[in-house]
Amino acid sequence: MKIAVDAMGGDYAPEEVVIGAINAVKEYKLDVVLVGDETKIRKVLQDQHVKESERLSIAHASEVIEMGEHPAQAIRKKKDASIVVATRLARDGKCDAVVAPGSTGAAVAAALLGLGRIKGIERPCIATPIPSKRGITVLLDSGANSNSKPKHMVEAAIMGSHYAKYILGIEKPQIGLLNIGEEATKGNELCQQTYPLLEKLKTISFYGNVEGRDIPNGTVDVVVCDGFVGNVILKFGEGLGMFIYQLVRDAIKRSGFIAKLGAMAIYPALKSLKKQLDFTEYGGAPLLGVNGSFIICHGSSKAKAIKNAIRVAGELVEQDVTGHIRTSIEEEEVEQYDSES
Amino acid sequence: MKIAVDAMGGDYAPEEVVIGAINAVKEYKLDVVLVGDETKIRKVLQDQHVKESERLSIAHASEVIEMGEHPAQAIRKKKDASIVVATRLARDGKCDAVVAPGSTGAAVAAALLGLGRIKGIERPCIATPIPSKRGITVLLDSGANSNSKPKHMVEAAIMGSHYAKYILGIEKPQIGLLNIGEEATKGNELCQQTYPLLEKLKTISFYGNVEGRDIPNGTVDVVVCDGFVGNVILKFGEGLGMFIYQLVRDAIKRSGFIAKLGAMAIYPALKSLKKQLDFTEYGGAPLLGVNGSFIICHGSSKAKAIKNAIRVAGELVEQDVTGHIRTSIEEEEVEQYDSES
Known part of the structure; x- marks a missing residue:
């Protein structure tokens, strides 16, 4: 098993990416190809005595x-860009999967152009694991498509179900449609048209509509939404978490000596909480629906996040998630759905 | 100044609503008409020795x-429902504003049917004040319309600007368009079509696109979005806040004696934080764009939230927010916008 990693992607490239790869190779049974400026990458390897x-x-x-x-223009123009080369390695069978930290737009464009889509899938989408009362709830699409049609929501539901089953190990994942009310007739046109299509599917377990609060509440395993909505929610959640954290810190700062001592005492508890809320623990967000295994990492990914993403990339290959999606899409005859309605 | 309050609305009606009204009358220079089952309301007044x-x-x-x-069917059928009667009092000039705790759908339907829309406004919308680094950021539409057209986003931008100016006291409110990137060409069709229209407006200060994280970050005073997106974000934020709070509590519970002591020491700090994050401090969400002043409160509103909503209802009237919106809508010639595009 060989994973191509774009060593030049993200805010902390190449240092953190290379260190993440070093650790992944140590811990997991897989090999890594670091793609990018070889002088810079070699320098980091030397600094790490590897x-x-x-x-x-x-x-x-x-x-x-x-x-x-x-993104799309840059991918077409820069044929020797690290993300393009990494994707080509996967396309040509020289690597089994790609890990891409950094610009989501560039990663999606490189994957679409380089790997192509699974037959029957019109819109690959990004599945982001979010910490919830259930442990993890998967939100998809979280940013690949911002004008989804019902057909694309059906694709997302099927892909999300397989991701939850084979990567999160949930036997029969419950799939919810993100809406503004529980009743089938609620919501915008997209949701109203999508609901009956999801009900008809044979290969997934459709729970029905869920609301915003059901994401942290973990009411279902997978929440399906349009990529515009998913992206806004993810960024809002990140910002809100940070805001609450700063408020706690400021509130303690403003308090007296005893409160500061108290804060020190609960520090281990808060640290374990921070770990629980840390998206990077879960190892990136797969772009599902392309012909291959492709993981997108947050631009702010550090070594640990990269290491976890490499592990998940290996699991995607090992579990043949792409193959399972392919089979389901055929069985559900998704191609028949009108993508214009 | 006289405010009609639906005393039967919300999870804690009529007790908490009546107590909120009692306190409002004590604290502010306004009168309240409690609308609903007079036996039940009188009982609460007696219990409170009022x-x-x-x-x-x-x-x-x-x-x-x-x-x-x-909602709409119930409003049409039940002509003597408390929310319908309260709205009628405002329509007939017997009251100056309405405060409606409980079902958002019913409140919106009652207001649309009972008060009608401001000339030129096609879609009244709900403006929700959200705690942010700026103090308060207003999110609208937060749930009245789930299939917005660019024209409705323009209406929302104008209405939100006047709300921020006259109720939050911001001289020149900055208005942001909620999107998935900063560039004008980013996002879904709705955003792409809305952006140039907002740029053209003369009576508001358009900041440009903002992203999900800009809401808690307080990058702008007013964030404009479709009601589906706004509703999902609000409910997600509520759920996430609650989830983080429970994680902190559980983390402390699992820790030892010292951490529990520590938690007690920082309790006052956390309590002030909770107050800062408490949406109810801000007094409900006005439904802007109807012919009158109309405040919707969360179904879980207790006395304090009701009291604050009554205060804000009074401010809406005093500041003539409806009148300012009416003038702006005329000046911008919003009626000319095609609502189908």
Whole structure:
């Protein structure tokens, strides 16, 4: 098993990406190809006293997609960009999966162009694991498509179900449709049209509508929504968590000596909480629906997040999630759905 | 100034609603008419040792809209429902504003049917004040319309600006369009079409696109979005706040004696934080765009929330927010916008 990692992606590239890869190779039964500027990557390896090897090699790529660039245009223009080269390694069978930290737009464009879509899937989407009372609740699409049609919601439901089953190990994942009320007739046109389609599916277990609060409450295993909504929710959640954290800190700062001592005493408890809320523990967000295993990591990913993403990339391959999605999409005859309605 | 309050609305009616009204009359220069089952309302007044008076009177209504009922149908059928009677008092000029705890759907239906819309406004919307680093950020629409067109987003931007100016006291409110990226061309069709329209407006200060994290970060004073998105975000935020609170509590419970002592020491700090995060401090969410002042309160509103909502209802009237909206809508010639595009 060999994972191609875009070593130039994200805010802490290449240092943190390379360190994450070093640790992944140590801990898991898989090899990593670090893709990017070989001088820079080699420098980090040397600093870490690690030698290139069969298990941890470098594939040189001379270009990098910058955060400000138009994703699809940049991918087309920069044929030697690290993310493009990494994806090509997977396409050509030289690697089994790709891990891409950094710009979501560039990663999605590289995967769509480089790997193509599973037959019958019109819109691959991003599945993000979110901490919840259930442990993890998967939100998808969390940002690949911002004008979803009912057909795309059906695709997302099927893909999310397989991800939850084979990666999270949930025997019969419950799938909810994100809406503003429980009744089948509630919500916007997209939801009203999607609901009866999800009810008809044979290969997933459709729970019905869920509301915003059901995501942290963990009412279901998988929450399906349009990528615009999913992206806004994810970023809102990140911001709100940070805001609450700062409020707690400021409130303690404003308090007296005793409160500061108290804060020190509960610090271990808060630290375990922080770990529980830390999205990076879960190892990136797979782009489901492309012909291959492809994990997108947050731009702020550090070594631990990269290591976990590499592990999940390996699991996607091992469990053949792409294969299971392919079979389900055929069985449900998703191609028949009108993507314009 | 006289405010009609639906005393039968919400999870804690009539007790908490009546107590909220009693306190409002004590604290503010306004009168309240409690609308609902007069026997039940009188009972609460007696329990509180408060007499009916010119300033705190009862208007009997024999029916109540239950949570399970279809809002618009129920409003049409139950002509003597408390929310319908309260709205009628405002329409007939016997009261200056309405405060409606409980079902949002029923409140919106009662207001639309009873008060009608401001000329030029096609979709009244709900403006919800959210705690943020800026103090308060207003999110609208937070649930009245779930299939917004660009015209409705323009209406929301204008209405939100006046609410922020006259109720929150912000001289030149910054208005942001909720999107998934900063660039003008980002996002779904609704956002792409809305952006240039907001840029053209003369009576508001358009900041540009904002993302989910900008809501808690308080990047702008007013965030404009479709009601489906707004509703999902609000409920997600409520659920996430509760989830984090429980995680903290559980983490402390699992810790030893010292941590429990520590938790006691920081309790005052956490309590002030809870107050800061408490939506009810801000006094309900106005339904803007109807011909009158109309405040919707959360179904779980207790006396303090009701009292604050009555205060804000008074401010809406005093500041003539409806009048300012009417003037702006005319000046911007919003009626010319195609609501189908």
